[in-house]
Amino acid sequence: MTDESHPPAARDRGTLLKPKLSPTEKGARFFFLVCAISALGQMLLIMVFLFTEAGRLFVSLDGEKGVSLGEFFLSQDWYPTYPSPSYGALALVAGSLSVTLLSILLAGPLGVGLAIYLSSMAGRRSREWLKPAIELLASIPSVVLGFVGMVAIAPFLQNALGLPSGLNILNASLFLAVMATPTVASLGEDALSAVPQSVQDASYALGATHWETIWKVILPASLSGLSTAVILGLGRALGETIVVLMVAGGAAQIPLSLFDSARPLTSTLAAEMGETAIGSAHYHALFALGAVLFVLTLAFNLLAHYLGKYWRRKA
Amino acid sequence: MSVILRVRQRAPKAKKPKAPARRLPPWAWLPGLLAFLAPSLLGPGAWAYRDPNNLVVSGSTTTLPITQAAAEGYLATRPDLRLSVSGTGTGEGLKSLIDGLVDVAGASRDILPAEAKRALDKGVRLQRHALARDSLAVVTHPDNPISDLSLDDLYRIYVGEIRNWKELGGEDRPIVAINRDSSSGTFEMWLTLVLRGARYRRDAQTQPSGGGVAYAVGGNRNAIGYVGLGFLNERVKALKIGGIGPDLQNVASGAYPLSRELYLFTQDPHSGIAQDFLNYLQGPAGREIISREGFLPPPAP
Amino acid sequence: MLEAQKGFGRQRRYREQKLAFLAIRLAAGLSLGVMAAIIIYIVVNGVPALSWAFLTEFPRDNMSAGGIFPAIVGTVLLAVGALLTALPLGFGAAIYLAEYARPGPLVTAIRLGVANLAGVPSVVFGLFGLSLFVTTLGFGRSLLSGSLTLGLLILPTVTAAAEEALRQTPASFREAALALGANRWQAIRQVVLPAALPGMLTGAILALGRAAGETAPIVFTASAAYTLLLPDSIYREVMALPTHILNLATNSVHIEATRPQQFGSALVLLVLVLGLSTFAIVVRAKLRRGRQW
Numbered sequence: 001m002t003d004e005s006h007p008p009a010a011r012d013r014g015t016l017l018k019p020k021l022s023p024t025e026k027g028a029r030f031f032f033l034v035c036a037i038s039a040l041g042q043m044l045l046i047m048v049f050l051f052t053e054a055g056r057l058f059v060s061l062d063g064e065k066g067v068s069l070g071e072f073f074l075s076q077d078w079y080p081t082y083p084s085p086s087y088g089a090l091a092l093v094a095g096s097l098s099v100t101l102l103s104i105l106l107a108g109p110l111g112v113g114l115a116i117y118l119s120s121m122a123g124r125r126s127r128e129w130l131k132p133a134i135e136l137l138a139s140i141p142s143v144v145l146g147f148v149g150m151v152a153i154a155p156f157l158q159n160a161l162g163l164p165s166g167l168n169i170l171n172a173s174l175f176l177a178v179m180a181t182p183t184v185a186s187l188g189e190d191a192l193s194a195v196p197q198s199v200q201d202a203s204y205a206l207g208a209t210h211w212e213t214i215w216k217v218i219l220p221a222s223l224s225g226l227s228t229a230v231i232l233g234l235g236r237a238l239g240e241t242i243v244v245l246m247v248a249g250g251a252a253q254i255p256l257s258l259f260d261s262a263r264p265l266t267s268t269l270a271a272e273m274g275e276t277a278i279g280s281a282h283y284h285a286l287f288a289l290g291a292v293l294f295v296l297t298l299a300f301n302l303l304a305h306y307l308g309k310y311w312r313r314k315a
Numbered sequence: 316m317s318v319i320l321r322v323r324q325r326a327p328k329a330k331k332p333k334a335p336a337r338r339l340p341p342w343a344w345l346p347g348l349l350a351f352l353a354p355s356l357l358g359p360g361a362w363a364y365r366d367p368n369n370l371v372v373s374g375s376t377t378t379l380p381i382t383q384a385a386a387e388g389y390l391a392t393r394p395d396l397r398l399s400v401s402g403t404g405t406g407e408g409l410k411s412l413i414d415g416l417v418d419v420a421g422a423s424r425d426i427l428p429a430e431a432k433r434a435l436d437k438g439v440r441l442q443r444h445a446l447a448r449d450s451l452a453v454v455t456h457p458d459n460p461i462s463d464l465s466l467d468d469l470y471r472i473y474v475g476e477i478r479n480w481k482e483l484g485g486e487d488r489p490i491v492a493i494n495r496d497s498s499s500g501t502f503e504m505w506l507t508l509v510l511r512g513a514r515y516r517r518d519a520q521t522q523p524s525g526g527g528v529a530y531a532v533g534g535n536r537n538a539i540g541y542v543g544l545g546f547l548n549e550r551v552k553a554l555k556i557g558g559i560g561p562d563l564q565n566v567a568s569g570a571y572p573l574s575r576e577l578y579l580f581t582q583d584p585h586s587g588i589a590q591d592f593l594n595y596l597q598g599p600a601g602r603e604i605i606s607r608e609g610f611l612p613p614p615a616p
Numbered sequence: 617m618l619e620a621q622k623g624f625g626r627q628r629r630y631r632e633q634k635l636a637f638l639a640i641r642l643a644a645g646l647s648l649g650v651m652a653a654i655i656i657y658i659v660v661n662g663v664p665a666l667s668w669a670f671l672t673e674f675p676r677d678n679m680s681a682g683g684i685f686p687a688i689v690g691t692v693l694l695a696v697g698a699l700l701t702a703l704p705l706g707f708g709a710a711i712y713l714a715e716y717a718r719p720g721p722l723v724t725a726i727r728l729g730v731a732n733l734a735g736v737p738s739v740v741f742g743l744f745g746l747s748l749f750v751t752t753l754g755f756g757r758s759l760l761s762g763s764l765t766l767g768l769l770i771l772p773t774v775t776a777a778a779e780e781a782l783r784q785t786p787a788s789f790r791e792a793a794l795a796l797g798a799n800r801w802q803a804i805r806q807v808v809l810p811a812a813l814p815g816m817l818t819g820a821i822l823a824l825g826r827a828a829g830e831t832a833p834i835v836f837t838a839s840a841a842y843t844l845l846l847p848d849s850i851y852r853e854v855m856a857l858p859t860h861i862l863n864l865a866t867n868s869v870h871i872e873a874t875r876p877q878q879f880g881s882a883l884v885l886l887v888l889v890l891g892l893s894t895f896a897i898v899v900r901a902k903l904r905r906g907r908q909w
Contacts, residue, residue, distance in 0.1 A: 028801040029716055035708025036717070039775060040729035042768055049747045079495040079514055082506070091517065113643025118450030121640065130648075132897045137651045139822075139893045141829030143858040144882045147653050147865050151878075155534055164489045164537050167520060171624065178654070181647045211633035232735070239737025241832040250496075250521035251875065261520050266739045266832070271523060273743070273836050275376075275498035278751055282498075290743040294736065301735040381871045383842055387676065399853055402867075416756060523866050530871040548870055563714040608869070 025179070053287035057087065064210070067281070072288060078252040080282040087285040090293060094254040095262030096293070099169050100238045101178035102258075107237070108230045109175070111184025115229070117250050118185065119192035131189070136244055138182035146246030149175045151267045154247060163259045168250035170258040175243045180233035187232060191225020192218055224311030231304035236295050241266035365534055366612035369397040370588050371417040374408025375500050375541055376524055377449060378421030378577050380608045381596075388604060389595045396588060405500040406430075413439050418589045420580045423449065423500025442583040444593055447610035449543050451504060451573040452528060452553040452561040456536040461485045463555040466572060469509045472539060475516030480537075492519040493528050501525065504575050505541055541573075545609030566611055577610065655886065662883025665876040671884070675842065679864055680873045684881050686843055690759075690854035691828050691888070693847065694838060696772055697763025698827040703820055705767075706774030710816070713775075714782035715790075715804055733774035739832040741769045746836045760850040762838020769833055770823035777819020781812045786862040818900045825892035829885065831858035841867070 060065045067087050075088025114134070118127055153174065154166030195218045203213040219226070249261025250271065269286055276283045372382045379402035386398045403411070408420035413434045426434075426441065434441050449484035453469060457462060461483055466471075471477045473492055481487045494515060495502040506512065522528045532538045533550030544561060547553055553561050556572055565571040579596070581589050595601050602612040631887050673683030709730070717723045745765030755761045785808050793803035840853035849852050861881045864874045 013560070020813055022799055022801075025799045025801045028804070029712075032708045032712035032716060035705050036712035036726050037722075038705055039709045039733065039771060040726045042771065043729040043733050045748070046740070046744045049744055049752075050740065053743075053747055076517065077514070079497070081502070083512065101752060110643050110647040113640045114647050117640050117644035121637065132901070133648075135897060136890055136893050137648075139825050139829065139889055140651070141652070141831070141858055141885055143829070143831045143861050144658060144886055145654065147861055147878065147882055150865060151875075152657060158535065165491045165520065165531075165535055166900075167531070178650060182651075185647070189655070208887075209629050209633050209659065211636045212629065235735050239735075241737065242737040242858075246862070246866065251518045253517035261518065263521070266737060269739050269743065270832055270835055271521065272495050272498055273746065275407055275496065277406050277410050287743060289745070290740050294740050296739075297735050297737055298732060301732060347702075376867070379841065386842075397845050397848075398842050399843045399845075401853065524868070526868045526871045527866045533872075546869060548872070550872065558726065 004053045006107055023079075023143035047294070050287060050291050053284055054291040055284075057281060057284035057288045067285070072285075076252075076254060078268070084116055085281065087281070087288075089265075089289055091252045091254050092265050092289060093292060093296075094119060095169070095248065095252070096238060096264040096266065096296070097146050098255050099172045099176055099244060099248060099264055100234060100260060102169060102173035103180055103237045104230060104234045106173065106177035107180035107184055107233050109164075111181045111229070111233060112226060114181065114185035115188030115192055115226075116214060116219075118189045120218065122295065131186070134182045134186050136280050138179075140179075140188070142179060142240055142242045143246075145175045145178060146243040149243065161259070165249060165259075167247055167261055168259045169248060169255050169262045172248040172262070172264075173237075175247060176237040176240055179240055179243065180237045180293070182235035183236050184229045187229035188226050189230060191222040195221045224308040228304045228308040229309060231300055231307065235300040237267065238300065239293065239297055241270050245270045265289050269293075323345045328483045348472075368395060368418070368588065370399075370586075370592060372398065372400045372419045372421070372592075373403050373411055373417040373430060374419075374421035374580070375398055375405040375423040375577070376402035377421065377423040377500055378402075378446060378579070379416070380545055381447065381577075381605055381610065382419070382421055382579075384455055384604045384608060385592070385596050385601055389592055393588075404498050405503075408483070409580060412441065412582065413437055415439075415582070418581065419592065421446070422578045423575065423582055424503060425576075425578065428579065432513060435549050436531060440527065440583040442581050442585070444597075445583065445613040446577045446579050447594065447605045448566060449545075449575055449577045449610050450561050450566045451501065451508075451541045452544055452547055453556065453573070454532050454542050454547070454551040454553055455539050455540065456532060457550070458536055458553045459485065459552065461554065462552070462559060465557050465579070469556075470497070470513070473505075473510055473515050473519065474513050475518075488537045491514060491535060491538040492578075493531055493538055494521045495541070496521050496526070499523075504573070508573055509541075543609065547609065563611060573593055639643055658879065658882050658886055661879040662886075664881065670880055675877075677840070679868050679877060680854075680870065682761045684857065684877070684884065684898050686846060686859060687855040687857045687881065688845055688861040688884065688888075690839070690843075690856040691858070691885070693759055693854060694762050694766055694834060694856055695709045695824050695828040697759060697821060697850070698766035699824050701764050701767025702771045702774045702823065702889030706820070707778050707816060709771075710778030711804065711809075715800070715808065730772045730775055730898055734776070737832075738769055738830055741765055742833040742836055744768070745833060749754055750837055757836070757838060757840070758851045758854050759838060759847055759854050762834045762854070763850075764828060765833045765837045766827045769830065770827050773823040773826065773834060774820050777822065778812075780814040781815030782808065782820060784815065785812045815900070818896045818903065821892055821896035821899075825889045825896070828892065829858060829889040831862055835859055835862075857888070861885065 057067050057072070059071060072087055072089050074090055075086060076091040077086035077088040078091060079086045118130055122130060154170055156166070157163060158166035182209055199217060199221060200213055203217045208216065240287055244264045245267035248264060248267060250263050250267065251261040252261065252263040255262045269289055272282070273286050276286060372386065379400070383400050386400045390396060390398055405422045405424055408417065409422060409426060409430050411417045412420040413430070426443070439500070453464065459480070461480065464483065468477070469481060472490055477483060478490055479487065480490055492515070495505070520531070522531055522540070525542035528540040528542050529546045529548060529551050532540045533548070559565050559571050562569050566574055579593065581593070605612040670683040671688065674685055676682035692735050709726070713723065713726065741764065745761055749755045749761035749764050750757055789807050789811060790803050793807040794800070798806070834856055838854055839856050839859040843853060843855055861878055864878045864881065865871065868874045
């Protein structure tokens, strides 16, 4: 990390020393280039497969009329296995967005709070074991979280709050928040720690309290990093599948209350793909859902990227 | 400039620990990768399912408990065999059977004309074997006072015309309708026999299996669901349909309205071991498994 | 003099600080506490289900008895297969990016690809695996398809960690080797790689933990609800711990009856994944501390 200046220097080395290129040298270089390009190629391949399979939903095949884009995006009717099927994704998109946004309402403040605690309040000792602990918590398998949500939290919510059912978007977003919090916290901590010590010292020298320094100096200075952290947490929650499959209840409707059940895009894919005949309209409709999911996460990633840039320019 | 300086300063220090550098076999993982990928390039056909001692059973999740238990029992008699059992749904199972990817496909309905045509186009003949009679039980929480509903009541609950138990003379509680996943054969049966093709209410929850429905209903006093008889347990109450309960007598006599036949499909001709497995299922051990799992075995030949 | 201090509202400001810190401590405590509670819940309920037989036997009686041996084996095989896929590609890409690449549109594109790949939801990898490996290439639902899918899933993580490790090897190492007349490849192979390899492998092990815990990508590419034997070829379906838990909890005939199996499997998976990650994190910390350059 302290060698920030080295890699470019190392690059100049080639032109300075002009080492002779042996066949091994050339071969190695070529091999590594192929590896690197394959990473890019894979991304393109995913897009190609996703969008071609999805696209077939919208064109006429085997004499069957294709689904119109309007129906797919604007209809709430997801009845893919009926003799006269409907493939309306609106309710599923609404399900995904509602659990994601709810979860980030929880994970955002909690994760940022945890990040502030780690970067500015915890002692060196506790930070040394807390940081890896948070990294560990981020790797708890989602199926384990979904399992706990189903077995322990759903009956609890149902009885404690007298709900029609404990499998609802509240339960799902609680566990998505558990998944997203470590992401937000560890990225947020990086952002907060990047604020130079000299800036903080200046704040103290002006008589500010510890909290005032955090609130008025460190937080504004790291806003770009923090917003990126929150949006990446959002992306993680949006793409999470198994938790919502197990605890969101699976009703394909636009949820209007915390206690309504929902059927997010991801859980629809997981529930239906395994039992769908490959190549059928339903199969292509599921790929279309996958494509929507892909575009949404890509949008979140880009948003994180540009918001980061925007704040940095403003600062 | 600074770069050159660095070389002079650090080179000896850097070289010292690294001089006896373990000679890293640089290509060591390449053969590994090739070995891993090469067979895939040759195509899986040769490896996949051509082993005469390998039996792949797939298809309906409803027949899964039977085929799974039967596979266990059968394998105890033939330890030299390989068997894999999975539940992918009837449609996918039949498709895999036509494609030759599985040997035996469980089905919770008869073959559809489109599937038969597909088989014909591929030049594959299919053979149907009666497996068992399955019935759907409509279940609620044991504490729910309702114990008898008509098919019309069920229709109105599932399309959303009735939303509270009190409309049926029960408690003042919202009705939580639970569906099976819409790709399942069980849902298809519900769609035909109860919904009669109508669209179910949007807020109906879904569960991926009969076990899941039974579990969800058993834990929720507001809920109603439907499961195969094999999934009934003490945590749920099976309702009568128009006064007729889903007991073995009513099912066998055909009086109970929510019944269907389960089948196993194979290609015709099929392998000796597939036939052997079918014989096992139709024999006394198989019949016992079928009843134990809550289905009605076909009448003895 | 005192007047001036009071004038700045010291008491109020410190009260504000106390409140704010209390809130932050609560947030930190709550989030860590919830996660700890989840782990404790699984451990407390899972330990009674564990036994030697549970770890080494096949499931019996519709999964309500017996063990989870094939699921453990399947998960290990899938994770190893994923690593075999991701390691060569990821390390190769990292070596290119760290050692050879000069800034340009190609490198920007590659970096963009890797970064976006890391954000793609795992279920989309599952769809991709289904479409490419299972269907188009005809591998079927198999260990091979699942390993390749998981391998692609962890590729960005492996690449990023390996590149980071390579970049932390000081330029002076390369320069020393080059100064001694080594060519670029010799310098990388004999000097840079041995120094960076532990770091690269640690990153890979962290990714391995992630692969072992993933459910969505293998649901349609690799996993069988039940196999009676261990796989003897890469074209077999395998059982895996995450899908086993999912199946038992949502798909078994009598969900309550298999509850001990579910908790036991969840505990084994948790120990496996957290164990791998802990191992990698500890090794990484040791590496960072022990580094002298």
